Amino acid sequence: MATDSECISHSGSFGSAPGVLDPLEKGQRFRFSCHPGVRCFTDCCRDLNLRLTPYDVIRARKTLGLDSSEFLERYTVADTDPDWRVPGIRLRMEQNDARTCPFVRSRGCGIYADRPGACRAYPLARAVRRTGALAGNSPVEEKHFLVRETHCLGFGEAGEWSARTWMEDQGLTPYNEMNDLWMGFLSRYRPGSSPGVTPKQWQMFYMACYSPDRFRAFVFGTRFLSLFTVGEERVEAVRESDEALLGLALDWLALALFGDPVLQPRPGVSR
Numbered sequence: 001m002a003t004d005s006e007c008i009s010h011s012g013s014f015g016s017a018p019g020v021l022d023p024l025e026k027g028q029r030f031r032f033s034c035h036p037g038v039r040c041f042t043d044c045c046r047d048l049n050l051r052l053t054p055y056d057v058i059r060a061r062k063t064l065g066l067d068s069s070e071f072l073e074r075y076t077v078a079d080t081d082p083d084w085r086v087p088g089i090r091l092r093m094e095q096n097d098a099r100t101c102p103f104v105r106s107r108g109c110g111i112y113a114d115r116p117g118a119c120r121a122y123p124l125a126r127a128v129r130r131t132g133a134l135a136g137n138s139p140v141e142e143k144h145f146l147v148r149e150t151h152c153l154g155f156g157e158a159g160e161w162s163a164r165t166w167m168e169d170q171g172l173t174p175y176n177e178m179n180d181l182w183m184g185f186l187s188r189y190r191p192g193s194s195p196g197v198t199p200k201q202w203q204m205f206y207m208a209c210y211s212p213d214r215f216r217a218f219v220f221g222t223r224f225l226s227l228f229t230v231g232e233e234r235v236e237a238v239r240e241s242d243e244a245l246l247g248l249a250l251d252w253l254a255l256a257l258f259g260d261p262v263l264q265p266r267p268g269v270s271r
Helices: 054-064 069-075 116-121 163-169 175-191 200-211 210-221 232-240 242-258
Strands: 007-008 020-022 076-080 087-090 124-130 140-148
Touching: 054 069, 054 116, 054 124, 054 175, 054 210, 054 242, 069 076, 076 200, 087 175, 087 200, 116 124, 116 175, 124 163, 124 175, 140 163, 175 242, 200 210, 210 232, 210 242, 232 242
Parallel strands: none
Antiparallel strands: 007 124, 020 140, 076 087, 124 140
């Protein structure tokens, strides 16, 4: 969790009850396991206020076989992030008494291999601090915490981990890499102090970050590539990879919102 305006975080999937964050020292080990034999299995998959990152959308919509627009309409709620004051999305809970996650099944998560990063990390919370002037490009320092919620019985199960081995076991490396890129961009806003974005910028931001199908159509169906110098290798990567497309989207937004010269106009093109 963020401890000041310089910190960014990707934390565990908290339920409706607040959890206690216990600092986890480097190399310190903890016991945890979650499986159908645990009495509280899937209790944490309900009544969530679960914010999704752009990479969460990339992974989930592909495993569901949906284009990004259909995924957003069916499974998310758009709003303005209360900290960053930029477009954000939350997972839409089912309209039942328990407000269950739309992907939860009796056997567990129906999209387990591509579940959101916050669910994947639980019960681990990871906080990172950018150490350079340009937050999006600077090195990170990271700290870890355990999220202890009263309903969770997983801490009494077998299985011993450090933060590193837990992240490796849960396949968090690509999530951390993409979410660090994303949160490094967001940290330019200084949480709680940004005036936010204009309605036009809101639409740009939402399309670029959460709707890769629409943003790809924008890149290849408009004058975008005639306005900016984008190398052929990167163009082909953007054509095929949503991850590469997100990198281009963040560069475009950094130019549009902050004036960062990360995308160069083609010679003779004035902004």
